[in-house]
Amino acid sequence: MGRDSWYCVGLLTVLQPRVGTVSSLVDFVFDICRSESRDIAGRVALLLWQIWAARNDVIWNDAYHTSMSIERTTLDAWQQWQEVHKQPSPQVMQHGHNRAQGNNSVWERPNETWLKCNVDVAFHDRNHITSFACCVRDSHEQFIRAQTK
Numbered sequence: 345m346g347r348d349s350w351y352c353v354g355l356l357t358v359l360q361p362r363v364g365t366v367s368s369l370v371d372f373v374f375d376i377c378r379s380e381s382r383d384i385a386g387r388v389a390l391l392l393w394q395i396w397a398a399r400n401d402v403i404w405n406d407a408y409h410t411s412m413s414i415e416r417t418t419l420d421a422w423q424q425w426q427e428v429h430k431q432p433s434p435q436v437m438q439h440g441h442n443r444a445q446g447n448n449s450v451w452e453r454p455n456e457t458w459l460k461c462n463v464d465v466a467f468h469d470r471n472h473i474t475s476f477a478c479c480v481r482d483s484h485e486q487f488i489r490a491q492t493k
Contacts, residue, residue: 386422391414
């Protein structure tokens with residue numbers, strides 16, 4: 345599913361050459377962030393997130409995803425991120441149609457006894473730095489833990 349998804353999102357030529365050249369996923373991601381454009385690094389981050397979410401869906405819900413469904417959710421998420429941050433981005437072409445949509449995202453509480461982890465990543469092109477932050481809250485919106493890097 346992973347490599348098929350790379351192909352569907354148009355990242356196969358970016359990701360395939362790195363396979364086997366780095367020792368960990370962290371090195372893999374940071375190499376991409378250091379040497380690729382912000383657009384490519386952002387799409388890679390979202391693709392990895394969608395593959396992770398699909399994997400969790402298999403484990404926890406016995407729900408399977410196709411490469412095409414991962415492609416759709418990745419490209420939709422990328423377009424939403426671009427819209428929220430109002431940054432110009434090349435229009436993502438999917439099956440010959442421009443895809444763009446607005447975002448009305450609002451934080452939602454997790455189910456009772458669950459925790460929710462919100463994550464954000466920033467790519468600083470000029471300094472070749474990638475920043476990461478996450479915040480965990482419970483169903484009562486109480487802060488549990490946060491981390492930045």
